[in-house]
Amino acid sequence: MAKKVEKIEVPSWDYAPSLESTSHIELKERYDLYIDGKWVKPTSGKYFATVNPANEQKLAEVAHGNALDVDKAVKAARKAYNEVWSKMPGSERAKYIYRIARLMQERAREFAVIETLDAGKTIRESRDVDVPLACNHFFYYAGWADKLEYAFPNRKIESLGVAGQIIPWNFPLLMAAWKIAPALATGNTVVLKPAETTPLTALKLAEIIDEAGLPPGVVNIVTGYGDTGASIVDHADIDKIAFTGSTGVGKLIQKAVAGTPKKVTLELGGKSANIIFDDAPIDQAVEGIVNGIFFNQGHVCCAGSRLFVQENIAERVVQKLKQRMETLYVGNPLDKNTDIGAINSKEQLATINKYIKIGQKEGAEMYQPVCSIPSKGYYCPPTLFLNVAQSSLIAQEEIFGPVLTIQTFRTVDEVIQKANNTPFGLAAGVWTDKGSRIFNLTTKLRAGVIWANTYNKFDPTSPFGGYKESGFGREGGLHGLSAYLK
Amino acid sequence: MARIEILKTYKLFIGGQFPRTESGRFYALKNTKGTPIANICLSSRKDVRNAAQAARKAFGGWSEKTAFNRGQILYRIAEMLEGRRDQFIAELQAQGVGKAKAEKEVEIAIDRIVYYAGWCDKYNQVLSAVNPVSSSHFNFSVYEPTGVVGIFAPQNTSLLGLVSVLMPVIAGGNTCLVLASENMPLCAITFAEVLHSSDLPGGVVNILTGTNKELADTLSSHMDINAIVYGGEDSEILKSIQENAVSNIKRVIVQKKDWVKPDSQDLYMIIDTQELKTTWHPIENIGGATSSY
Numbered sequence: 106m107a108k109k110v111e112k113i114e115v116p117s118w119d120y121a122p123s124l125e126s127t128s129h130i131e132l133k134e135r136y137d138l139y140i141d142g143k144w145v146k147p148t149s150g151k152y153f154a155t156v157n158p159a160n161e162q163k164l165a166e167v168a169h170g171n172a173l174d175v176d177k178a179v180k181a182a183r184k185a186y187n188e189v190w191s192k193m194p195g196s197e198r199a200k201y202i203y204r205i206a207r208l209m210q211e212r213a214r215e216f217a218v219i220e221t222l223d224a225g226k227t228i229r230e231s232r233d234v235d236v237p238l239a240c241n242h243f244f245y246y247a248g249w250a251d252k253l254e255y256a257f258p259n260r261k262i263e264s265l266g267v268a269g270q271i272i273p274w275n276f277p278l279l280m281a282a283w284k285i286a287p288a289l290a291t292g293n294t295v296v297l298k299p300a301e302t303t304p305l306t307a308l309k310l311a312e313i314i315d316e317a318g319l320p321p322g323v324v325n326i327v328t329g330y331g332d333t334g335a336s337i338v339d340h341a342d343i344d345k346i347a348f349t350g351s352t353g354v355g356k357l358i359q360k361a362v363a364g365t366p367k368k369v370t371l372e373l374g375g376k377s378a379n380i381i382f383d384d385a386p387i388d389q390a391v392e393g394i395v396n397g398i399f400f401n402q403g404h405v406c407c408a409g410s411r412l413f414v415q416e417n418i419a420e421r422v423v424q425k426l427k428q429r430m431e432t433l434y435v436g437n438p439l440d441k442n443t444d445i446g447a448i449n450s451k452e453q454l455a456t457i458n459k460y461i462k463i464g465q466k467e468g469a470e471m472y473q474p475v476c477s478i479p480s481k482g483y484y485c486p487p488t489l490f491l492n493v494a495q496s497s498l499i500a501q502e503e504i505f506g507p508v509l510t511i512q513t514f515r516t517v518d519e520v521i522q523k524a525n526n527t528p529f530g531l532a533a534g535v536w537t538d539k540g541s542r543i544f545n546l547t548t549k550l551r552a553g554v555i556w557a558n559t560y561n562k563f564d565p566t567s568p569f570g571g572y573k574e575s576g577f578g579r580e581g582g583l584h585g586l587s588a589y590l591k
Numbered sequence: 592m593a594r595i596e597i598l599k600t601y602k603l604f605i606g607g608q609f610p611r612t613e614s615g616r617f618y619a620l621k622n623t624k625g626t627p628i629a630n631i632c633l634s635s636r637k638d639v640r641n642a643a644q645a646a647r648k649a650f651g652g653w654s655e656k657t658a659f660n661r662g663q664i665l666y667r668i669a670e671m672l673e674g675r676r677d678q679f680i681a682e683l684q685a686q687g688v689g690k691a692k693a694e695k696e697v698e699i700a701i702d703r704i705v706y707y708a709g710w711c712d713k714y715n716q717v718l719s720a721v722n723p724v725s726s727s728h729f730n731f732s733v734y735e736p737t738g739v740v741g742i743f744a745p746q747n748t749s750l751l752g753l754v755s756v757l758m759p760v761i762a763g764g765n766t767c768l769v770l771a772s773e774n775m776p777l778c779a780i781t782f783a784e785v786l787h788s789s790d791l792p793g794g795v796v797n798i799l800t801g802t803n804k805e806l807a808d809t810l811s812s813h814m815d816i817n818a819i820v821y822g823g824e825d826s827e828i829l830k831s832i833q834e835n836a837v838s839n840i841k842r843v844i845v846q847k848k849d850w851v852k853p854d855s856q857d858l859y860m861i862i863d864t865q866e867l868k869t870t871w872h873p874i875e876n877i878g879g880a881t882s883s884y
Contacts, residue, residue: 257859258717567869573839
């Protein structure tokens with residue numbers, strides 16, 4: 106019997122704005138490419154603007170690297186690999202990586218503010234999640250550099266050479282750390298391309314790498330667009346490609362390296378199920394749902410974007426969820442009260458809005474809380490869709506925004522089937538009080554990361570990566586090392 | 592009058608049964624002197640799809656068997672092969688392998704199956720991890736099978752290459768379809784008879800004969816196959832397999848080894864067709880004075 110549902114009350118939360126200061130950050134007007142330990146101008150002479158998605162103001166100009174620049178970077182990386190980095194004892198490599206971690210920690214607040222300005226994510230998240238995790242990632246992998254023989258029993262430890270790394274815009278600094286730290290620890294050198302909408306923290310990281318005295322050419326940062334990334338993928342002297350981004354681009358990369366000896370890891374899209382059973386602690390589960398889909402504006406590859414609620418509690422969960430959504434602050438990412446910041450770019454906002462339209466057209470019932478949205482900048486209110494069919498596009502395709510679909514289920518077997526019925530397999534969440542059921546589900550859900558009674562937790566020691574079309578290879582933890590070893 | 596020998600019909604092995612190719616086609620296998628020794632099924636694309644379907648159907652049951660049980664079944668395969676030692680030696684000789692070499696090949700194949708049988712309940716112990724995360728969570732990573740694997744058996748051996756690439760795949764709980772060596776297909780089908788009598792559930796291993804060239808595209812672009820193990824040496828076919836694999840982001844693993852050598856078997860060949868799964872769960876925070884027991 107469904108209980109009578111309380112009416113939605115909209116509590117009025119009125120906080121005074123609490124803006125993080127931007128006075129202590131240093132941004133240049135124009136950034137060149139970081140190649141061979143020097144800042145060099147792009148061959149093309151072209152620069153592009155990176156804007157703050159929260160107010161559409163230009164933050165800086167950034168070099169557009171082309172194939173010639175990539176070639177320069179690869180040559181520098183190869184030279185550094187042959188002459189310095191591959192010969193250096195692991196214990197010495199470790200010290201450099203520790204230095205990077207320490208210097209980042211010292212400038213953590215500056216990184217957090219720049220990340221928020223460039224990516225639109227809330228200061229709370231960049232300060233408490235992105236930046237500390239990025240620092241810790243370097244610290245964690247630094248310690249591996251002289252212990253690799255212990256990681257994989259009976260296996261000869263050999264680095265690969267030059268790694269080409271292409272990272273996305275949703276966790277710009279963190280993704281740079283995920284890529285660079287294990288590559289360096291295992292003795293490889295790096296050519297990294299940040300996403301075009303969020304290049305600034307990678308460039309600040311280059312400053313720190315410079316300050317740490319890393320031998321020239323060990324880390325090279327080449328900014329640019331998709332063409333720059335393609336030049337990295339196609340370069341004949343690169344031994345490994347590590348890519349995080351959409352499944353669409355991941356497929357292009359897998360195809361491009363076919364027939365070459367390049368080693369590849371792909372961390373791609375997802376459409377992860379978050380499953381709530383009737384014995385779950387409902388209030389905690391509702392927090393988990395909110396964190397699962399609205400964390401980082403839903404720009405999370407492992408976002409819990411498909412909610413499955415057991416039928417007998419669906420009404421109550423949806424009611425509580427709507428109530429909770431009414432209290433979410435959408436607005437200036439620099440404000441410490443803000444829960445949902447700016448959508449990363451105009452293009453991404455258009456994509457999200459396209460899917461919201463599709464959802465309505467497909468007949469799903471939409472809910473968005475009443476909230477005020479800044480007039481300038483790219484924003485999207487938290488959105489949920491009820492009565493969604495399994496075949497619906499919004500339940501099948503990755504939206505990469507704060508949009509949640511809700512479906513119900515009756516039995517364990519039914520929800521396992523529904524949850525697995527997607528080409529993706531990145532993550533899943535399970536909420537129940539029953540231990541045996543948790544293990545039943547966690548073994549049967551075909552996904553690389555399972556959060557039981559929690560969601561969207563990350564740690565340098567914890568391997569991350571997908572099944573099926575969510576890609577292959579793992580990043581993080583001991584297992585993340587193997588992506589950079591022969 | 593001398594007794595007339597009963598000749599064996601070499602058929603396919605799909606879903607635990609021995610059907611002929613649905614296409615009705617065959618090719619004549621000849622010995623080194625050019626004398627025909629058998630008619631071999633020339634599998635069609637439809638046979639590949641049937642085999643993939645059988646493998647998918649068997650995946651749940653096989654992957655959910657206890658690791659110990661999988662080990663016992665693999666060991667049983669070795670027992671069955673040992674019992675048919677002479678038959679395999681004769682078949683290898685019929686396909687042009689010298690006697691001494693043939694004996695060695697069968698012996699190594701048997702020992703290799705025992706080797707992987709032993710790994711079934713050990714690889715996860717060696718390579719899984721409890722990850723010490725900096726929050727109040729219990730976090731661990733374990734390996735799980737990738738799913739359905741398409742295997743292109745090595746071309747230059749009839750038995751040992753096949754066994755070497757197949758065993759790590761099923762030891763890890765995957766199911767598979769195997770394309771046998773084109774020029775030396777006899778042992779593959781006879782090995783299917785060994786599998787058939789080893790308590791291995793039908794559909795876990797499906798064996799097809801035919802040409803790589805004709806079937807590679809269907810196999811590598813099939814949307815319900817999760818990984819490809821390529822044991823051949825044709826770089827053009829490999830490239831097209833890698834390109835087709837993009838359709839559903841198949842993992843493509845190239846296995847090129849001298850299968851007679853002892854170091855051509857190892858733990859990491861099992862891991863090649865595994866996925867690592869990481870699970871998080873909160874730890875109730877007891878905290879305070881009571882935590883110093």
